[in-house]
Amino acid sequence: MADLGLGEAIEGLPLPSGRLHHVVAQRLATQIVSGETPCGHVFPAEVEHAEILGVSRSVLREAFRVLTAKGLVSSRPKAGTRINERRKWNLLDPDVLGWQIQCGASDAFLRDLFELRMVVEPQAAEMAAMRRDEGQLVDMANALDAMERFTLSTPKGRAADIRFHELLMEATRNEMLLALSNSISTAIASTTAIKQSRDGSPRDAMPEHHALYTQIAERNPRQARKAMITLIELAHSDTKIALKR
Amino acid sequence: MADLGLGEAIEGLPLPSGRLHHVVAQRLATQIVSGETPCGHVFPAEVEHAEILGVSRSVLREAFRVLTAKGLVSSRPKAGTRINERRKWNLLDPDVLGWQIQCGASDAFLRDLFELRMVVEPQAAEMAAMRRDEGQLVDMANALDAMERFTLSTPKGRAADIRFHELLMEATRNEMLLALSNSISTAIASTTAIKQSRDGSPRDAMPEHHALYTQIAERNPRQARKAMITLIELAHSDTKIALKR
DNA sequence: TCAAGAAAAATATACGATATATGATCTGCG
DNA sequence: CGCAGATCATATATCGTATATTTTTCTTGA
Numbered sequence: 001m002a003d004l005g006l007g008e009a010i011e012g013l014p015l016p017s018g019r020l021h022h023v024v025a026q027r028l029a030t031q032i033v034s035g036e037t038p039c040g041h042v043f044p045a046e047v048e049h050a051e052i053l054g055v056s057r058s059v060l061r062e063a064f065r066v067l068t069a070k071g072l073v074s075s076r077p078k079a080g081t082r083i084n085e086r087r088k089w090n091l092l093d094p095d096v097l098g099w100q101i102q103c104g105a106s107d108a109f110l111r112d113l114f115e116l117r118m119v120v121e122p123q124a125a126e127m128a129a130m131r132r133d134e135g136q137l138v139d140m141a142n143a144l145d146a147m148e149r150f151t152l153s154t155p156k157g158r159a160a161d162i163r164f165h166e167l168l169m170e171a172t173r174n175e176m177l178l179a180l181s182n183s184i185s186t187a188i189a190s191t192t193a194i195k196q197s198r199d200g201s202p203r204d205a206m207p208e209h210h211a212l213y214t215q216i217a218e219r220n221p222r223q224a225r226k227a228m229i230t231l232i233e234l235a236h237s238d239t240k241i242a243l244k245r
Numbered sequence: 246m247a248d249l250g251l252g253e254a255i256e257g258l259p260l261p262s263g264r265l266h267h268v269v270a271q272r273l274a275t276q277i278v279s280g281e282t283p284c285g286h287v288f289p290a291e292v293e294h295a296e297i298l299g300v301s302r303s304v305l306r307e308a309f310r311v312l313t314a315k316g317l318v319s320s321r322p323k324a325g326t327r328i329n330e331r332r333k334w335n336l337l338d339p340d341v342l343g344w345q346i347q348c349g350a351s352d353a354f355l356r357d358l359f360e361l362r363m364v365v366e367p368q369a370a371e372m373a374a375m376r377r378d379e380g381q382l383v384d385m386a387n388a389l390d391a392m393e394r395f396t397l398s399t400p401k402g403r404a405a406d407i408r409f410h411e412l413l414m415e416a417t418r419n420e421m422l423l424a425l426s427n428s429i430s431t432a433i434a435s436t437t438a439i440k441q442s443r444d445g446s447p448r449d450a451m452p453e454h455h456a457l458y459t460q461i462a463e464r465n466p467r468q469a470r471k472a473m474i475t476l477i478e479l480a481h482s483d484t485k486i487a488l489k490r
Numbered sequence: 491t492c493a494a495g496a497a498a499a500a501t502a503t504a505c506g507a508t509a510t511a512t513g514a515t516c517t518g519c520g
Numbered sequence: 521c522g523c524a525g526a527t528c529a530t531a532t533a534t535c536g537t538a539t540a541t542t543t544t545t546c547t548t549g550a
Contacts, residue, residue, distance in 0.1 A: 093337075
């Protein structure tokens with residue numbers, strides 16, 4: 001069990017910026033989702049574990065509370081705290097998604113993510129088109145205008161894109177759908193950002209994603225075509241008419 | 246602020262069966278999701294709050310860790326712990342879903358839930374049909390047989406139904422889709438169970454849900470029809486052929 | 491020899507006290 | 521009127537101890 005790197009802090013410890021338990025939770029979580037510590041693994045007893053990590057037991061306990069809340073581990077008296085099998089994890093939890101991305105998302109993960117997006121978003125767009133009110137309509141039109149004026153490679157253009165997406169999801173008037181879509185979107189955005197910072201060039205990330213997208217499209221052409229049509233309809237000026245019905 | 250009902254426990258405290266912090270978390274969570282304590286509300290200082298609830302600060306802290314992990318609240322030094330706005334909640338978290346149901350799910354909640362199900366499941370069925378392997382195929386066929394032999398009103402029939410559903414989702418080979426669908430399914434099952442125990446008769450729940458279903462269908466006939474077709478195709482014997490492609 | 495029950499050990503859980511750091515509010519100066 | 525610093529309240533972090541629960545082991549009896 002590796003030291004967390006906190007135990008070695010000098011006397012006048014500057015106390016790591018974020019909440020300590022959060023740091024610990026993140027550390028443990030990444031170890032778990034990365035597979036560094038396998039499923040079924042039982043962590044050492046609370047006291048020893050806290051000593052190893054160089055934090056107090058309370059902090060460790062609270063960190064485990066977070067992980068338990070997200071289904072990553074479960075702990076019972078005498079049995080210790082063990083890592084749950086993957087099917088018990090809250091894979092849709094924003095943090096869990098984020099941790100997986102941070103650990104270098106696997107291709108399977110990205111595939112699942114994009115697939116889910118293509119399952120959800122086209123239908124969400126349909127719902128939005130049916131339920132939007134006038135105010136949302138003009139806001140979306142504005143966002144679309146901005147997307148056209150600035151290209152999508154500029155920050156302003158990207159902001160407009162995100163804004164449009166938000167408005168679209170709000171217009172569905174389905175809170176859960178909104179939550180789901182937000183999780184997916186931020187996760188995808190994170191992968192882009194991470195890959196950008198890792199590969200250096202900001203342009204390298206998109207083609208990768210696009211490749212995955214087309215890969216999915218080849219496997220399920222019907223679904224992909226429908227999704228494409230819906231998204232294109234909504235993302236260009238023709239849409240303004242479509243949205244107005 | 247109401248007492249938790251734990252402080253009044255007699256001397257020989259039988260200590261509530263479950264973990265105490267979990268009980269507290271659930272109590273607070275239901276207060277939050279029910280709207281009993283509104284969004285933006287700031288909880289009393291930790292010490293006082295713990296005293297009010299009749300528990301130690303540690304358990305209160307750990308309870309709040311759980312709620313924080315699920316996005317229900319956020320706490321910062323000096324500012325106290327406050328309830329987040331709904332859009333920050335992890336609405337797809339199984340526990341959050343469960344709490345909402347436990348607080349008497351609103352019609353809007355149920356509508357959103359069923360809508361999400363109808364967005365996800367038909368497409369999941371499509372994916373499953375394309376990716377299933379031989380083993381899954383025979384398992385699903387067996388489950389379908391069982392569903393036909395016993396009617397769906399018998400326990401065995403319901404078990405087969407659930408089993409079929411599980412197999413279907415596994416066959417999609419998409420972990421996130423599986424997680425999502427599981428959350429939705431168990432939530433819907435819970436509402437059924439709750440409504441059953443509340444209304445007495447076990448038969449009363451289903452018609453209610455069916456009414457909601459048809460209500461959705463009326464609003465979006467195209468989507469509903471497609472969903473129906475897919476589900477019916479998959480839920481009856483014709484499917485065995487469809488699944489074999 | 492095996493099974494059932496009882497004792498023991500290990501471990502998470504719960505509690506209270508104390509110290510620290512941090513952010514919000516207030517105050518005073520410019 | 522606005523900004524900078526001081527102050528204070530509050531969450532956070534830590535420690536020590538007690539308790540409950542479960543698994544394991546041992547004992548006892550058939």
